Amino acid sequence: ELKPFPKDFLWGASTSAYQVEGASEEDGKGKSVIDMMDHPEDTAGFTVASDHYHRFKEDIRLFHELGLKGYRFSIAWTRIFPEGTGEINEKGLQHYEELIDELIKYGIEPIVTLYHFDLPYALEEKGGWGNREVIDAFVEYARILFNRFGKKVNYWLTINEQNTLILHPGAVGVPKGGKLPTKTSLYQQNHHMLVAQGKVMELCHEMCPHSQIGPALNMTSMYQATSKPEDAIAAHNWETIRGWSFLDLAVHGKYNNLLWSYLENRGWQPEILEGDLEAIGKGHPDFIAINYYSTATISESTGDASDVSPRAGDQQIMLGEPGVYRAEENPYVDKTKYGWVIDPVGLRLTLRKVYERYNLPIMITENGIGAPDVLNDDGSVRDDYRIDFIQAHLKQIQWALTDGVEVFGYFPWAALDVVSTHQGYAKRYGFIYVNRGEFDVKDLKRIKKDSFYWYQKVIESNGKD
Ligand code: BGP
Numbered sequence: 001e002l003k004p005f006p007k008d009f010l011w012g013a014s015t016s017a018y019q020v021e022g023a024s025e026e027d028g029k030g031k032s033v034i035d036m037m038d039h040p041e042d043t044a045g046f047t048v049a050s051d052h053y054h055r056f057k058e059d060i061r062l063f064h065e066l067g068l069k070g071y072r073f074s075i076a077w078t079r080i081f082p083e084g085t086g087e088i089n090e091k092g093l094q095h096y097e098e099l100i101d102e103l104i105k106y107g108i109e110p111i112v113t114l115y116h117f118d119l120p121y122a123l124e125e126k127g128g129w130g131n132r133e134v135i136d137a138f139v140e141y142a143r144i145l146f147n148r149f150g151k152k153v154n155y156w157l158t159i160n161e162q163n164t165l166i167l168h169p170g171a172v173g174v175p176k177g178g179k180l181p182t183k184t185s186l187y188q189q190n191h192h193m194l195v196a197q198g199k200v201m202e203l204c205h206e207m208c209p210h211s212q213i214g215p216a217l218n219m220t221s222m223y224q225a226t227s228k229p230e231d232a233i234a235a236h237n238w239e240t241i242r243g244w245s246f247l248d249l250a251v252h253g254k255y256n257n258l259l260w261s262y263l264e265n266r267g268w269q270p271e272i273l274e275g276d277l278e279a280i281g282k283g284h285p286d287f288i289a290i291n292y293y294s295t296a297t298i299s300e301s302t303g304d305a306s307d308v309s310p311r312a313g314d315q316q317i318m319l320g321e322p323g324v325y326r327a328e329e330n331p332y333v334d335k336t337k338y339g340w341v342i343d344p345v346g347l348r349l350t351l352r353k354v355y356e357r358y359n360l361p362i363m364i365t366e367n368g369i370g371a372p373d374v375l376n377d378d379g380s381v382r383d384d385y386r387i388d389f390i391q392a393h394l395k396q397i398q399w400a401l402t403d404g405v406e407v408f409g410y411f412p413w414a415a416l417d418v419v420s421t422h423q424g425y426a427k428r429y430g431f432i433y434v435n436r437g438e439f440d441v442k443d444l445k446r447i448k449k450d451s452f453y454w455y456q457k458v459i460e461s462n463g464k465d
Contacts, residue, residue, distance in 0.1 A: 003396075003402040005463035010109060010409030012070035012368055013063070013431060016116035016160065018046050019418035021076065023053035027091040030082025032118035033128070039174035043424030043438055050416055050434045053095070059416060060102045062432055062446060067459035070109035072365055072411045073099070074116035074160065077141055084120030085137040093148055100152050105415050110260050111365070111411065112153050113199065113216065114142055116160040117172050124175060129189035132273075138196040142203060150208035157216040157289050157365065158197045163246045166190045168317050171421065183268045189430065191270035191385035194249050198283035207286070212286035215250040216365045219243050219290040221349045223297045225328040230300040234325040237262075238298055244357070247288065251358050253281020262324070287408070288354055292393075295346035297330040310339070338370055338427060344392040351400035351407060363405040365458070368413035369395055370420055370427040373449065381433045382451035390455070394463060412455075431455055 018024075018034045024047045039045055052059055063071055074461075077084065079092030103110045113172050115138070123134050146156075159165075165172055174180060181189070184414050194395055197215060204213040222239040224231040237258070245259035263269045296319060299425060303305050307320035319327035334342045349369070367387040373381050390412055397407055416432035417425065433447040458464075 010070045011459040012411040014072040014411040017075040017076035021053040022049040022051045030091040031121040032077035036175040038176045065104040072111035074113035106306040111155045113157040135196040142200040146207040156213040161218045188270045198280035201283035214285035214287040216289035225299040238325040287361045289365040294341035294363035295343045303435035344396040348396040355405040363409040366413040373428045386451040
């Protein structure tokens with residue numbers, strides 16, 4: 001029999017600063033790598049986005065009506081430190097203070113991501129995460145936030161999808177004129193992020209003993225395409241390199257053996273200074289946050305470039321690596337319009353695996369379906385596909401709870417429409433429609449989609465609907 005959702009389950013929804021705020025040059029905000037990114041020309045940029053920066057009070061009123069118990073958002077580092085370090089911009093702190101206070105006023109738990117893809121451009125110019133100095137800059141930034149908001153915020157997330165940043169840097173974007181970094185440089189960046197994350201988690205425990213902090217990786221499961229033993233090895237290769245190696249480090253402060261030999265064989269090992277592993281190991285996350293969208297199906301690598309393709313991934317991520325794995329179509333699952341595999345059962349499996357491996361409570365910080373939602377003349381948005389998607393995933397979360405997995409929160413992507421990383425407003429995720437086109441920002445009116453009314457009932461009934 002299916003277990004019910006726990007009584008205090010955190011029903012929420014997510015956004016990230018650059019995808020929702022707009023006001024990209026207001027109140028002293030500095031430029032981030034996102035502001036400088038080489039953006040596809042036919043999609044909306046991030047200067048206005050959903051104008052959440054100005055309309056957060058109206059948005060939070062809607063979140064309250066929706067019944068949210070938690071709202072996950074990110075703080076833009078460049079609003080606090082326009083240059084990444086040095087001078088603090090008080091206006092930035094004030095903005096987030098007002099946002100947090102507004103949430104608390106409605107009894108909505110603020111869940112704060114410290115860093116969601118938007119590194120200050122001033123730091124990027126100094127070498128970005130490849131430069132060890134960024135570690136201290138990140139710790140200092142976190143210290144200011146813990147100091148100011150530590151009493152009000154109970155849940156912090158460190159770095160959003162560090163594994164996406166490292167494995168698919170092109171999916172997040174590169175500053176104009178910039179090239180994709182080499183693997184050696186990426187794994188060095190990864191190492192610095194890990195040290196920074198470890199230090200920030202330790203600092204959080206010191207400064208805000210009542211709050212909890214954890215990493216937020218994009219986690220999923222890999223299926224082997226056939227029962228061929230080599231396919232099983234390839235699936236294990238990719239599942240480890242893509243997911244476990246990041247979490248093993250965040251939780252245990254240890255480089256996974258398989259990852260390390262993979263790096264060594266290719267000459268991609270990062271430089272590790274004395275004290276680094278200790279710093280990573282002192283982090284001790286209180287929970288694990290996962291973003292889950294889809295699974296992939298893997299076969300043995302053919303060893304040549306034909307392994308690499310968007311064949312079984314989505315259209316913006318190339319999967320496959322010669323000598324490591326190859327991605328295949330999965331005939332048992334559907335896909336979204338954007339080619340992302342829809343696999344609710346994969347979420348149950350992933351939750352089981354993550355819990356079994358680390359024994360830490362899990363918060364699902366992203367999950368959702370991107371679709372070209374249509375605003376009808378009668379003011380409705382009939383997003384039944386979103387209802388089906390989330391309903392199916394909730395059922396599998398319940399199965400995971402029944403399997404004994406501790407899941408304590410669900411934060412679908414997204415609370416309201418946001419600029420998608422690649423398809424602007426053509427691909428939407430929210431429960432709340434934002435009335436704007438790709439370039440014509442119109443009136444930015446908020447319109448409740450069908451999924452809004454449905455999710456409202458889900459929350460009201462604690463997941464029975
Ligand atoms: C995750 C990111 C989010 C969000 C989401 C949907 O990887 O953390 O920021 O954008 O994916 O992706 P997209 O906007 O590319 O559809």
